[in-house]
Amino acid sequence: MTKRVSQISQATADWYARVVSAVDSRDLDAFLAHITDDCTIQVNDALPVYGKAAYQDAMVRYYGAFDKTEHEILNLYGDDEHVVAELLCHYTPQGASKPVTMPAVAIYDRNGDGLLTSIRLYVGGGVMFEAFTGAVA
Amino acid sequence: MILSSLRTNQISDDALSWYGKYLEALDQRDMTALMAMVADECTLQINNNMPSYGKAAIEADTSAYFAGFKSTQHEPLAILGNDQEFAVELLLHYTRLRGDVFSIPCVSIKSRNAAGLLTSVRIFADTSPLAA
Numbered sequence: 574m575t576k577r578v579s580q581i582s583q584a585t586a587d588w589y590a591r592v593v594s595a596v597d598s599r600d601l602d603a604f605l606a607h608i609t610d611d612c613t614i615q616v617n618d619a620l621p622v623y624g625k626a627a628y629q630d631a632m633v634r635y636y637g638a639f640d641k642t643e644h645e646i647l648n649l650y651g652d653d654e655h656v657v658a659e660l661l662c663h664y665t666p667q668g669a670s671k672p673v674t675m676p677a678v679a680i681y682d683r684n685g686d687g688l689l690t691s692i693r694l695y696v697g698g699g700v701m702f703e704a705f706t707g708a709v710a
Numbered sequence: 711m712i713l714s715s716l717r718t719n720q721i722s723d724d725a726l727s728w729y730g731k732y733l734e735a736l737d738q739r740d741m742t743a744l745m746a747m748v749a750d751e752c753t754l755q756i757n758n759n760m761p762s763y764g765k766a767a768i769e770a771d772t773s774a775y776f777a778g779f780k781s782t783q784h785e786p787l788a789i790l791g792n793d794q795e796f797a798v799e800l801l802l803h804y805t806r807l808r809g810d811v812f813s814i815p816c817v818s819i820k821s822r823n824a825a826g827l828l829t830s831v832r833i834f835a836d837t838s839p840l841a842a
Contacts, residue, residue: 580792618814650790650795650797651720657790659797659819676834695815695817695834695835696757
């Protein structure tokens with residue numbers, strides 16, 4: 574079995590588990606409570622999504638593309654301000670009978686209040702994150 | 711290799727020096743120097759592709775990778791972790807064989823053993839521009 578890495582504090586690991594749980598349970602309010610008003614999200618080299626309102630729109634599109642998402646946390650690197658999560662993303666497309674699984678890395682920057690200011694996702698097969706790869710006016 | 715853009719570094723000076731040599735070996739295509747930094751049982755995986763297992767396979771795959779481009783230049787932006795397990799966020803600048811240049815952002819996660827040799831390299835990026 575591959576050794577698992579967790580370099581962040583238990584408090585931050587618990588926080589991250591809550592973030593992931595909010596995403597997977599589609600509790601948009603709970604998720605958005607973890608980000609600043611000016612948070613950015615970028616997938617690979619796509620134009621970033623800027624700000625909470627645009628992020629909310631992107632999340633609605635993201636949920637619309639999949640019946641279910643499940644994020645499996647493999648390893649956590651960094652510290653409590655800069656967190657790197659190595660993940661398996663198990664995504665079931667709308668109408669599909671089983672999930673597609675892709676490995677991915679998410680890098681998070683947090684401010685002094687623990688809120689997310691930047692999220693950067695790195696994944697092959699970026700089609701899973703198409704909701705975040707168009708510029709939103 | 712461009713080190714001037716490194717804004718966050720959590721590894722020691724020794725490990726950073728080692729990593730700089732690793733990037734130099736990659737960008738100068740010094741296979742001997744590169745393989746000297748890799749453990750016999752190292753694995754290399756890009757996204758969800760089948761991993762390359764062991765030094766011989768990694769050397770073969772790296773040779774094929776080098777042959778596909780005129781040159782590469784690695785520009786690390788952040789190194790997060792410790793000297794044995796760390797993640798690098800970087801820009802990879804490629805010069806294609808036909809001469810045009812493009813860049814992709816990526817993350818490379820590295821594991822090193824007690825002797826400082828790489829035992830695992832996992833790379834996460836949208837690699838579709840490489841095939842264009």
